[in-house]
Amino acid sequence: xxxxxxxxxxxxxxxxxxxAYAGVLVTASSLLRATAAEGGAAVGVLxxxxxxxxxxxxxxxxxxxxxxxVDTVVAGRLRQVALLRLLGARGPELxxxxxxxxxxxxxVGAVVGAVAGVLATDVxxxxxxxxxTLPDVDYPVTSPYLLAPVxxxxxxxxxxxxxxxxxVLRVSPVQAMSSVDAGVPPTTVTARWRxxxxxxxxxxxxxxxxxxxxxxxxxxxxGFLLAFVGSASAATGLLVGARLVIPRLVLxxxxxxxxxxxxxxxxxxxxxxxxxxxxxxxxxVIGVTLVTTFASGMDALQTSVHAWNDLSIAQRQQTxxxxxxxxxVLLGIVIVSxxxxxxxxxxxxxxxxxxxxxxxxxxxALGFTATQVRAMVARESAVLAGTAALSGLVLGVVFxxxxxxxxxxxxxxxFVWGLPWPVLGAxxxxxxxxxxxxxxxxxxxxxxxxxVEALRVDR
Numbered sequence: 001x002x003x004x005x006x007x008x009x010x011x012x013x014x015x016x017x018x019x020a021y022a023g024v025l026v027t028a029s030s031l032l033r034a035t036a037a038e039g040g041a042a043v044g045v046l047x048x049x050x051x052x053x054x055x056x057x058x059x060x061x062x063x064x065x066x067x068x069x070v071d072t073v074v075a076g077r078l079r080q081v082a083l084l085r086l087l088g089a090r091g092p093e094l095x096x097x098x099x100x101x102x103x104x105x106x107x108v109g110a111v112v113g114a115v116a117g118v119l120a121t122d123v124x125x126x127x128x129x130x131x132x133t134l135p136d137v138d139y140p141v142t143s144p145y146l147l148a149p150v151x152x153x154x155x156x157x158x159x160x161x162x163x164x165x166x167x168v169l170r171v172s173p174v175q176a177m178s179s180v181d182a183g184v185p186p187t188t189v190t191a192r193w194r195x196x197x198x199x200x201x202x203x204x205x206x207x208x209x210x211x212x213x214x215x216x217x218x219x220x221x222x223g224f225l226l227a228f229v230g231s232a233s234a235a236t237g238l239l240v241g242a243r244l245v246i247p248r249l250v251l252x253x254x255x256x257x258x259x260x261x262x263x264x265x266x267x268x269x270x271x272x273x274x275x276x277x278x279x280x281x282x283x284x285v286i287g288v289t290l291v292t293t294f295a296s297g298m299d300a301l302q303t304s305v306h307a308w309n310d311l312s313i314a315q316r317q318q319t320x321x322x323x324x325x326x327x328x329v330l331l332g333i334v335i336v337s338x339x340x341x342x343x344x345x346x347x348x349x350x351x352x353x354x355x356x357x358x359x360x361x362x363x364x365a366l367g368f369t370a371t372q373v374r375a376m377v378a379r380e381s382a383v384l385a386g387t388a389a390l391s392g393l394v395l396g397v398v399f400x401x402x403x404x405x406x407x408x409x410x411x412x413x414x415f416v417w418g419l420p421w422p423v424l425g426a427x428x429x430x431x432x433x434x435x436x437x438x439x440x441x442x443x444x445x446x447x448x449x450x451x452v453e454a455l456r457v458d459r
Contacts, residue, residue, distance in 0.1 A: 008105040010069035010347035014062045014340055015109030015157055016116075021058050021336045022149035023117020023142070025051035030143035031125055035135055054334060055149050061286050061337045063156050064239075065344030068279040070102055070164025072348050075276065076355030081168055091169045098165035099158055106157025114150050118142045191244070198241025205234030209402045216409025223406035231399045235289070238395075243278045247271045249391060250281070254383045262372045265363070266379035269356075277384070280348045284388035284434075285395075287341025288427055290334050292396020293403070298327035300404035300418030307412060331423070342430070345388070346438045349381055353442035364451035374443040381439035389431040393424060 029051050074081070084094060122141060128134040208230030216223035238245065251271050257263040271277055305319050353360075360373055368376075401418045409415075 007073050008070070008102055010344060010351075011066045011102050011157055011160065012105040012109035013343055013347070014065050014069075015106035015153055016113030017336065017340050017343065018055075018058055018062050018153045018156075019110035019113025019115075019150055020117035020120075021113075022051075022055050022153070023114040023146060024121050025055060026146045026149065027118050027121040027142045030140050030145075031121070031134075034137060034139045054337075055152075057290065057334065058337045058340060059149075059152055059156055061283065061290070061340050062153070063160055064286060065283040065340055066102070066106065066157060066160030067164045068283055068344060068348055069351070070098065070161055071167060072276070072279050072351045072355075074098065074165055074167045076351065078167075094168045095162065095165045098168070099161035102161025102164070103154065103158035106160070107154040110150050110153040110157070114146060118146070194241060195244055198237045198244065201237025201240060202234050203237075205230045205232070205237060208233060209398070212406045213402055213409060213415065216406040218410070223409065224403065227399075227403045227406035231293075231403070234399075235286075235395070238285075239282070242282050243274045246281055246285075246387070246391075247274045247277045250277055250383060250387045253387045253390065257379050257383060260375075261368075262375040263379055266376045266383065269376070270380050270383050276352055280345060280352065281384050281388040281391075283341040283344040283348075284385065285392045287338035288389055288392025289395045289399070291331065291338050291423065291427065292393050293400040294331055294334055295327065295420040295423035296397045296400025296418035297404045298323055298400075298418070299420040299423075300401050300416045301408060302327075303416050303418070304404065304408045304412040307416075342434055342437075345385065345434060349384070349438035350442040353377055354445070360447070361451045364447070370447040373447050374440070377443040378435060378439040382435045385431045385434045385438065389427055393427060 081094060085091070118141065122139075125134065125139060129136055129139075208226055212223045212226035212230055215226060251267075254267040254270055257267055302323050305323065363373065363376075364370075397418065401416065404418055405412075405415055
């Protein structure tokens with residue numbers, strides 16, 4: 001039912017991106033360690049630590065994206081699930097089948113991506129050695145430590161399949177037969193506890209961030225640790241309560257769509273299914289938040305350093321150059337997590353449009369033109385991507401600025417906001433590109449099907 005590569009293509013693609021990411025970082029650190037005679041050992045060890053942290057970040061983002069992808073596929077296949085349940089299949093068996101399929105597709109993708117990352121890094125190393133940038137010594141092809149992140153990615157795909165297929169257990173055959181595209185909403189008690197836990201985590205995280213800034217002003221070194229704890233707590237609260245918060249934000253942003261028929265239906269579709277709305281946007285929110293956090297934090301640090309009067313001109317220039325270099329390196333590393341988030345958004349939008357072919361066929365039969373259908377899908381994609389980008393930008397600026405304040409608050413007068421306008425503009429432009437990537441291909445496929453044929457399909 002769900003073992004095809006088409007259904008789980010997002011899991012395979014995200015797994016390959018993670019594998020390639022791990023292959024590049026682990027191989028690069030092993031290459032630098034091989035230049036120990038040239039003083040690269042310390043840099044290699046440092047890069048290994050940094051690589052581990054950022055691989056874990058990428059795996060975390062990938063887990064969110066893959067869970068949403070599997071959940072979206074299952075939500076669009078409830079009728080098939082119902083038929084299998086009626087024929088005697090057990091829910092746990094179906095869930096285990098989805099988990100195995102996800103693990104196979106994602107594991108193969110991780111291995112292929114890791115091999116590609118190692119080959120690309122080794123080719124780059126050969127070029128640098130030929131140019132004299134790196135010394136001509138014996139370099140390893142890669143490091144055996146690469147097996148660890150590849151295994152972690154494989155386990156993550158299994159976990160994503162297991163969690164993403166939980167809808168198979170929540171839906172009875174009768175409910176699935178009566179509603180193809182919607183799952184069973186959570187109970188009132190579950191929703192209430194989720195709201196309480198989310199509020200406590202977000203509110204507690206905000207208070208910890210304020211405390212971190214206050215401790216930094218007092219000269220305490222514990223401020224940065226508290227800033228991390230506060231950011232993690234607030235982000236976890238947002239994840240827990242995403243289905244309660246994200247749809248409301250999407251509804252508020254959708255006001256800008258206007259009042260045309262296509263806009264009204266796009267607004268309704270954007271918030272009709274809370275889970276679908278959350279699945280479509282949450283991964284992108286995380287990716288934008290990561291990029292903005294690092295960019296905002298580095299920008300706030302540069303602004304603070306520029307305001308220090310006790311530094312000489314040479315010291316200020318050296319520090320600003322170091323921070324600029326660190327900004328480029330960190331953004332270059334974390335941008336892969338954002339690419340993974342973007343892939344998840346595009347794939348989820350494509351899957352949701354494919355699963356709504358009956359609805360689109362009905363609109364076509366009632367007189368909607370192909371242009372109106374494309375506009376409807378594009379505007380829905382725009383409001384979801386816009387909400388994700390705005391939310392991520394706000395969260396990233398807050399987290400990055402507080403993080404920078406927790407490091408240099410005692411040396412800087414007042415609170416410095418990190419506002420890296422080039423990065424913020426690039427994020428906004430990327431969101432516009434995502435709208436077209438996420439809307440045009442599935443809309444084109446949807447309008448290519450005749451209304452009568454679309455009305456009789458089951459998925």
